[in-house]
Amino acid sequence: xxxxxxxxxxxxxxxxxxxxxxxxxxxxxxxxxxxxxxxxxxxxxxxxxxxxxxxxxxxxxxxxxxxxxxxxxxxxxxxxxxxxxxxxxxxxxxxxxxxxxxxxxxxxxxxxxxxxxxxxxxxxxxxxxxxxxxxxxxxxxxxxxxxxxxxxxxxxxxxxxxxxxxxxxxxxxxxxxxxxxxxxxxxxxxxxxxxxxxxxxxxxxxxxxxxxxxxxxxxxxxxxxxxxxxxxxxxxxxxxxxxxxxxxxxxxxxxxxxxxxxxxxxxxxxxxxxxxxxxxxxxxxxxxxxxxxxxxxxxxxxxxxxxxxxxxxxxxxxxxxxxxxxxxxxxxxxxxxxxxxxxxxxx
Amino acid sequence: xxxxxxxxxxxxxxxxxxxxxxxxxxxxxxxxxxxxxxxxxxxxxxxxxxxxxxxxxxxxxxxxxxxxxxxxxxxxxxxxxxxxxxxxxxxxxxxxxxxxxxxxxxxxxxxxxxxxxxxxxxxxxxxxxxxxxxxxxxxxxxxxxxxxxxxxxxxxxxxxxxxxxxxxxxxxxxxxxxxxxxxxxxxxxxxxxxxxxxxxxxxxxxxxxxxxxxxxxxxxxxxxxxxxxxxxxxxxxxxxxxxxxxxxxxxxx
Ligand SMILES: Nc1ncnc2c1ncn2[C@@H]1O[C@H](COP(=O)(O)OP(=O)(O)O)[C@@H](O)[C@H]1O
Ligand SMILES: [Mg+2]
Numbered sequence: 001x002x003x004x005x006x007x008x009x010x011x012x013x014x015x016x017x018x019x020x021x022x023x024x025x026x027x028x029x030x031x032x033x034x035x036x037x038x039x040x041x042x043x044x045x046x047x048x049x050x051x052x053x054x055x056x057x058x059x060x061x062x063x064x065x066x067x068x069x070x071x072x073x074x075x076x077x078x079x080x081x082x083x084x085x086x087x088x089x090x091x092x093x094x095x096x097x098x099x100x101x102x103x104x105x106x107x108x109x110x111x112x113x114x115x116x117x118x119x120x121x122x123x124x125x126x127x128x129x130x131x132x133x134x135x136x137x138x139x140x141x142x143x144x145x146x147x148x149x150x151x152x153x154x155x156x157x158x159x160x161x162x163x164x165x166x167x168x169x170x171x172x173x174x175x176x177x178x179x180x181x182x183x184x185x186x187x188x189x190x191x192x193x194x195x196x197x198x199x200x201x202x203x204x205x206x207x208x209x210x211x212x213x214x215x216x217x218x219x220x221x222x223x224x225x226x227x228x229x230x231x232x233x234x235x236x237x238x239x240x241x242x243x244x245x246x247x248x249x250x251x252x253x254x255x256x257x258x259x260x261x262x263x264x265x266x267x268x269x270x271x272x273x274x275x276x277x278x279x280x281x282x283x284x285x286x287x288x289x290x291x292x293x294x295x296x297x298x299x300x301x302x303x304x305x306x307x308x309x310x311x312x313x314x315x316x317x318x319x320x321x322x323x324x325x326x327x328x329x330x331x332x333x334x335x336x337x338x339x340x341x342x343x344x345x346x347x
Numbered sequence: 348x349x350x351x352x353x354x355x356x357x358x359x360x361x362x363x364x365x366x367x368x369x370x371x372x373x374x375x376x377x378x379x380x381x382x383x384x385x386x387x388x389x390x391x392x393x394x395x396x397x398x399x400x401x402x403x404x405x406x407x408x409x410x411x412x413x414x415x416x417x418x419x420x421x422x423x424x425x426x427x428x429x430x431x432x433x434x435x436x437x438x439x440x441x442x443x444x445x446x447x448x449x450x451x452x453x454x455x456x457x458x459x460x461x462x463x464x465x466x467x468x469x470x471x472x473x474x475x476x477x478x479x480x481x482x483x484x485x486x487x488x489x490x491x492x493x494x495x496x497x498x499x500x501x502x503x504x505x506x507x508x509x510x511x512x513x514x515x516x517x518x519x520x521x522x523x524x525x526x527x528x529x530x531x532x533x534x535x536x537x538x539x540x541x542x543x544x545x546x547x548x549x550x551x552x553x554x555x556x557x558x559x560x561x562x563x564x565x566x567x568x569x570x571x572x573x574x575x576x577x578x579x580x581x582x583x584x585x586x587x588x589x590x591x592x593x594x595x596x597x598x599x600x
Contacts, residue, residue, distance in 0.1 A: 031490070213464040214453045221450050224439035231401075231437050232451030233422045291441030341494075 036285025036337070037297030044300050044307065051311035058314045066191060072306045073199035074099075074261070076299065077254045079277045080206035081247035083298045085150075086281055087210070088243050089223040089290025090143065093154040095251040096273030097161035098135045102128040102255030103265045104165045107174040116178040128259070129252040135161055136248020140241030158274065165267060175264045184260050195257045202250065207295030219243065223290030279330050280305065287337055304329075350413030352377045352547050353398065353429075353516055358407035360393055367393050368404070369571035375516055380538060380548045382558040382579070385568035386591055391551050392434060394568065395518045398549075399431040400424035411515070430509035434520040434551075438505060440494035444486055445475040447493055448508045478507050482537055499530025506537055516547045523557065535561045555584040567591055 032038055052060040078095045085092045106128035113120050135157055142153040184194055210216035221229040222236050230236050258266060284301025286293025309322045353375040360368040367390045375381050385391050396402035398409065400418030409416055411427055418424050421431065438447045449471045455461035475489055484503040486496060493501055502522055509517045519538070523531040531554075538561055542548050552558050558565055559579050567575040567590040575590040588594075 209464075212466060214455065214466055215464055217446065217453055217466060218451075220442060221439050221446070224441040225437070227435075228437035228439055228450065231421060231433065233420075233425070234451050287441075291439065 035294075035297075036333070037294055037300055040283055040285060040297065040300045040304065040333075044304055047304065047307050047311060051307070051315060054311075054315050059311060062191060064310060064314070066193070066196075068303070068306045068310050069196045069199075070193050070261075071310075072302050073193070073195040074254045074257050075273065075277055075280065076199045076302050077202050077250050077257065078247075078273065079280050079298045079302050080202050080295055081250035082274075082277050082281050083206070083284075083286055083293055083295050084210065084219055084243050085247045086278075086286045086288070087223045087290060087293040088219045088240060089226065090240065090243065091150040091154060091278075092139065092244065092247045093151070093274045094135060094139060094157040094161055095247060095254070095277060096270035097158045097165070098132050098248055098251035099255040099258060099273060100265065100267050100270050101135065101161040101165040102131045102252040103259040104168050104174065104267070105131040106256055106259055107177060107265055108168065110178055111174075111176060116180050118180055120178055121180045121184070124259075125253075125256045128256040129249050132252020132255065133245050133249040135251070136245040137241065139248060140244030143244065144237040144240040154274075162267075165265075169265065169267065171267070173265045173267050177259065177263050181260050181263055185263070193261070195261055198253070198257060202253065203295055203299055207299075210295055215239075220291055223292075225291075276305070277302075279326060283326075283330060283333050285333075285337075287341075288334065289341075350410065351375060352412060354410045355394075355398060356408050356410075358394065358397060358409075359405045360390075360397060360402070361405060367571055368397075370407070371568065371571065372573050373398070373566060375547045375549055376564070377547055378542055378545045379563040380542045380550055380561055382562035382565045383549055383551045383568060384553070384555070384558060384565060384587060384591060389568040389591075390571050391568055392520055395431065395520055395549065395551065398424075399429060399518050401431070425512060428513050428515035430513035430517050432502075432505045432509050432517065432519040432522055434524070438493045438501060441492050443492060444479070444489040444496075444504045445472045447504055448475045448478070448511060450508075452512070474511070475507075478511050479503075482507050482510060482540060484537065485533065497530065498526050499533055502526065502530070502534050503537060506534070506541070510541055510544070510546065513546055516549065517541060518549045518551075520551045521553065522550070523552065523554065531557065555587050558587070559584065569593055 048060075058064070078099070082092055082095065106124040109127040110120050110124040113123055139150075139153055139157055142148045142156075143150045187194065189197070210219065218229065218234050218239055221232065221234060222239060226236055258270075280302035281293070281298050282288065282301065283304055284294070284297030284299070286297060286301075305322060305326045308325060309319055311317075312319045312322055351374045353373075355371065355373040358368050358371040358373070359366070371390070371394055373383070373394065383391050383394070393402065397404045400421040400423050403419070409418070411429075416423075416427065424430075439450065442450075445468075454467040454471050456465045456467045461467070472489060479486055479489065482503070484500070484507060486500045486503055493504060496504065506517075506519070506522065509519075522538070523534050526534060535557060538548055538550060542563075550558070550562060559582070562579045565577045565579055565582065565587060566573055567577075567587065569591060570593075574593070577586065577590075
């Protein structure tokens with residue numbers, strides 16, 4: 001072994017000084033403060049402060065809080081499912097149609113059973129969630145097993161679920177619902193609708209599971225690098241199917257909530273639900289490329305458009321401005337996300 | 348003399364009707380760094396995938412410590428203490444080092460929380476940190492996303508992950524190919540330390556000086572066969588290149 005070239009990197013061969021013990025990590029608090037949910041939370045607080053300053057009599061009131069939270073509850077339930085799907089690098093356009101389909105199934109089920117009372121409603125809710133899960137499973141199998149891109153699969157089921165709902169109803173909304181539904185709507189513990197409590201519970205459980213469990217960790221690993229997740233022994237296909245089933249199931253929950261709130265199936269009212277949900281999820285810091293995102297961020301991201309909308313109404317700004325503003329904020333948020341990724345990858 | 352730690356004999360593998368491996372023999376001894384060299388397309392990566400369970404051979408026998416084995420998945424190899432550092436890193440860039448090290452093998456909290464699937468993040472961080480200190484890596488912030496680390500640091504994370512789970516063999520497919528001189532030096536030191544722990548390392552490399560510096564033995568693959576085997580201390584770059592290109596059909600050691 002006489003080759004001189006062998007000496008090149010060898011100078012460091014016995015240098016234990018290379019041993020740098022891992023230094024103290026950045027504190028979790030600082031890490032959180034530099035994250036997208038924190039920035040967007042700040043934006044949300046500023047908006048609330050702004051509208052409160054403009055209309056101290058009308059905006060910072062319990063009634064506004066109740067309205068906004070009721071408005072977002074149906075979207076938030078779906079947004080939790082969307083957060084899982086998008087953290088795993090996927091996409092679900094079908095949720096609005098699945099909501100409609102599930103609501104129709106719920107109404108039909110309750111009519112078929114007949115009568116009234118909490119048991120009928122419970123059966124209706126179970127049917128609604130079941131219908132949502134079924135669409136979700138279909139999405140998941142097409143995406144994970146048949147390898148049809150998520151965008152196309154869920155675009156397809158978006159059309160199919162709405163069409164199926166219209167077939168079942170001849171295109172007319174079902175308004176014949178048990179009066180037990182109206183009882184639910186009328187009772188408001190602590191002033192908040194039951195819908196709000198359901199949405200809060202879904203967000204809480206969804207947030208904890210994503211952040212603290214193995215299921216959540218696998219979701220991040222798959223979204224960050226599907227191939228490495230496979231090599232690490234994670235059953236990626238099964239996990240993806242579960243995620244789409246969760247997204248569909250939560251759209252089913254949302255369908256039940258919507259039917260309870262409006263006492264009608266609102267067939268034509270959900271064409272843009274998926275887009276609104278995706279907007280909120282992305283505003284909340286979930287990356288379009290997967291691997292990044294939190295339910296807390298999603299909650300913030302869903303609140304921002306709703307606060308803007310309500311604030312504009314109260315301050316007598318044309319509420320159409322909300323859509324204009326949110327559109328540009330969304331673009332800016334994704335641009336910042338890209339910048340951050342590029343800066344990091346240069347190092 | 349005891350059986351070799353890992354011994355493959357007569358391994359065949361075809362893709363379609365292209366025969367990539369034509370009866371390869373390959374041996375790995377305990378605590379040694381075995382270099383596997385060969386020209387582009389010689390079948391090195393294919394062989395490593397077969398020996399690490401990622402690919403099934405068409406024919407041939409693999410023995411671990413004398414016992415015949417057959418791998419249906421990388422997990423079967425993992426169960427026997429055989430790990431792989433893949434050519435394309437295979438880390439999750441958005442996640443931190445500890446998350447990557449424990450990917451697919453997460454630890455759960457004891458008791459009810461664990462049964463609910465709650466992660467034991469503290470223990471995973473601590474054990475990752477320990478492994479990094481033990482292996483003297485220069486990864487300073489184990490919570491930083493892997494994408495924010497340098498190429499060498501990322502490679503260290505991948506190697507440390509394998510070291511944590513392997514107690515027999517680690518395959519490394521061109522671990523220094525994308526690295527600069529300094530970082531290459533660090534990774535080579537790390538490879539040496541792994542071998543000194545008693546774990547056999549199989550190193551695929553194109554860099555002959557690097558092979559001679561760090562390996563104990565060198566096995567040469569050409570056109571789907573092992574054509575030569577050398578002790579690193581007794582050979583030269585010229586001899587290795589000769590064996591790789593077929594200019595020299597030699598067999599030493
Ligand atoms: N999945 C595959 N399908 C078809 N041919 C392949 C595949 N993987 C590798 N090959 C071929 O097998 C040969 C050996 O490849 P490889 O094992 O990657 O060689 P090396 O790592 O030594 O460069 C090459 O000719 C390559 O084109
Ligand atoms: Mg190769």
